[in-house]
Amino acid sequence: SRFSRIAGTGSYLPPKRLTNQDLVDQLAQRGVETSDEWIVERTGIRARHFAEPDVPSSALGTQAALQAIEAAGITAADIDLVICATSTPDLVFPSTACHIQRNLGIAGCAAFDVQAVCSGFLYALTVADAMIRSGSARRALVIGAEVFSRLLNFDDRTTCVLFGDGAGAVVLEASDTPGIVSTCLHADGQHIGILNVPGNVSGGEILGDATLKMDGQAVFKLAVNVLDKAAHEVLDKAGRDASCIDWLIPHQANLRIMQGTARKLKLSSDKVIVTVDQHGNTSAASVPLALDHGVRTGQIRRGQTLLLEGVGGGFTWGAALIDF
Ligand code: ACO
Incomplete structure (x- = not known):
């Protein structure tokens, strides 16, 4: 295969x-x-x-x-x-x-x-x-x-x-050989309203308001919940448990969400790659930025197992279990 x-x-x-x-x-x-x-x-x-x-x-x-x-x-x-x-x-x-x-x-x-x-x-x-x-x-x-x-x-x-x-x-x-061991992707369009940029272009003008709107607390609650589910889904697909994870590389939006996710997986906080302190939330760039940071600082090494997780507007979320 x-x-x-x-x-x-x-x-x-x-x-x-x-x-x-x-x-x-x-x-x-x-x-x-x-x-x-x-x-x-x-x-x-x-x-x-x-x-x-x-x-x-x-x-x-x-x-x-x-x-x-x-x-x-x-x-x-x-x-x-x-x-x-x-x-x-x-x-x-x-x-x-x-x-x-x-x-x-x-x-x-x-x-x-x-x-x-x-x-x-x-x-x-x-x-x-x-x-x-x-x-x-x-x-x-x-x-x-x-x-x-x-x-x-x-x-x-x-x-x-x-x-x-x-x-x-x-x-x-x-x-x-894997590589990418298992992945999952999800979305729930019912939550469009809690995080969006409600603008578009029409007739050469911007229609609506093209700046970001967020209900921070609603996003926070959903994020912690779906990230935990996604983590278990990719681990279950691979027939493994969270003890196999060397590094958790979550979307870097908020340190409290990241720590909450690690805690739910019973992972110590020193197994989480953190760049949100220096980068803020860079949306789709945050996970590969954190991954590359971990690799270049020598924290992440070949042969280790990584759990990548993303969550964002849509609402959308997903995870990938990787043997690096
Ligand atoms: N500086 C000072 N005070 C502030 C600021 C600020 N920048 N922002 C808000 N406040 C005030 C509020 O006005 C409020 O004051 P009040 O109590 O007098 O009304 C108080 O701080 C508390 O505000 P909350 O919104 O309740 O603060 P909370 O603890 O929820 O933190 C935050 C807000 C950081 C946005 C948090 O909810 C969060 O991180 N949510 C998740 C966001 C997230 O992960 N977004 C990314 C999703 S990914 C994507 O797709 C973009």
Whole structure:
């Protein structure tokens, strides 16, 4: 039988870094009151990166992709599938994946975007895994790239302190052994209202309000619940229990959600890869950014077992159990 495995990882953060205090000072000029203490205590976030206004998701995604390609020991020409998870595409169309494909100087292979907000990378990885298993691809580039700073309303302190920009990527390749052991994806469109950007383009104008809206407490409650279910689902599919997990790599939205998830799995908090403190919530980029961070700091090593988890607007959620 045929499986897929992660051959290399990469990531990229735009250079402009804002600490909580930088943001507090900027918001104060607009009359919006917040504090480093509030942000750290409620979320664990201490800093985030923002891309310059003329830098699109594809530019961040291309840098992450180049690193992943190098880490995999291949060249861009070896890639035969490009999937980009993003909710902040460069354009309405063509896809951000097509922009990245062009930036990499490759042509001919399939390239498309997946939109599942903060679960986007889990969705993209699962689709790439399925395409490799079915034989329709051999080496997939799977990217999460976001510029969520563009969606923020800086007069809304309940959301604008939470997000950041960045990109992460993996090269997934065909393998005789797993690799990706098991995955699950879910959505429940009944919860569209608790986390959304209620805008679109029409007749050359923006229709509605194109900034992020969130009922934080409703999201929090749903997130902890579905992340626990997803973890057990992929473990059950693999016939394993949580003791096999060397590293939990959850979506990086809020440290309290991440700790709650680890606690429910009876995993100690030092088995959780944490980047939310330095990146904020980078939506679809957060899981591959955290994965690459863990790899490059030497925390994550070959032969270890990883549990990746995503949750976000939709509501969408998913998980992947991986023998790295
Ligand atoms: N600075 C200071 N005070 C603030 C701020 C701020 N930035 N934001 C809110 N407050 C105030 C509120 O106004 C409220 O004041 P009040 O009690 O006088 O009304 C108080 O702080 C408490 O607000 P809550 O919303 O109850 O705070 P909570 O503890 O729930 O924390 C948070 C809010 C951090 C948003 C939390 O609910 C959360 O993390 N939710 C999950 C969010 C999440 O994971 N989102 C990502 C999903 S992924 C995706 O798809 C994008």
